[in-house]
Amino acid sequence: MHALLYLEFQKLDRKSPYFDREKKNELLVRWLKPKLKSNKYKAIRKQLKTMSLQAKKSQVDLEDVLLTAVEAKPEALQPHLDSYLLLIREIEKKLGTTALLSTPEDVDLSHDENGCLLCVLSNDLNAHFGTKNQLVADISILFRGTVREKHLFLGTIYANEIFGYQIQYEDETSFVSL
Structure with missing residues (x-):
């Protein structure tokens, strides 16, 4: 330089x-x-x-x-797409569940009613990433679970140094939207 x-x-x-x-x-x-x-x-x-x-x-x-x-x-640097997929995989592992991918309008809120719901809200996940797999548009995640699961979920998100986060919605029944 x-x-x-x-x-x-x-x-x-x-x-x-x-x-x-x-x-x-x-x-x-x-x-x-x-x-x-x-x-x-x-x-x-x-x-x-x-x-x-x-x-x-x-x-x-x-x-x-x-x-x-x-x-x-x-x-x-590692592409954001790879980092995002690793983050989702880490959350899945900690919660013992599988993340769903759904459009915001078509989310099945009754999915595993007594269990944990982890849903990435997107019409097309690839559209959130540019040509070099860098994040270009925010991605929302919907979560529902027990208080313990909520702490595991949020703890994993907070510990991630690559992506920022903003809680868009949270209620007493443990629905969280990031």
Whole structure:
């Protein structure tokens, strides 16, 4: 990131927003060279050295390589869809039940009347997730159960660090909608 900032400031100083690949590589290699000896960059020293050598031989556009590295970092996160499915599976396991998927209009509130009801409310679960499986729209969950089950359910939701929650409805008969 610092190398890219250095390059941008060089472009501003020269009042030329465009450099050819050779000039960009030269500037970036000059900036990276002292970093190769620094203990701060010890963990990535080999990668820096390889990039510098390739840039000197004009085999790669070092700016593009660095931009790709900066942009690739967030994608190391687990997709929200996978995390959501793991959360539902964890709730199912703790409650000893199976989650239902239903449209809000068609929920069968009489399902297992004396037991636990866990229902994900959605017309299409996939529509809540974008092309990279990141959450793009809120998903509601309807829960009905004993006080003990309610505490297990909410405890699992509260412990999850990936998704936020908001209780939309709660009554004395242990109906909870998130």
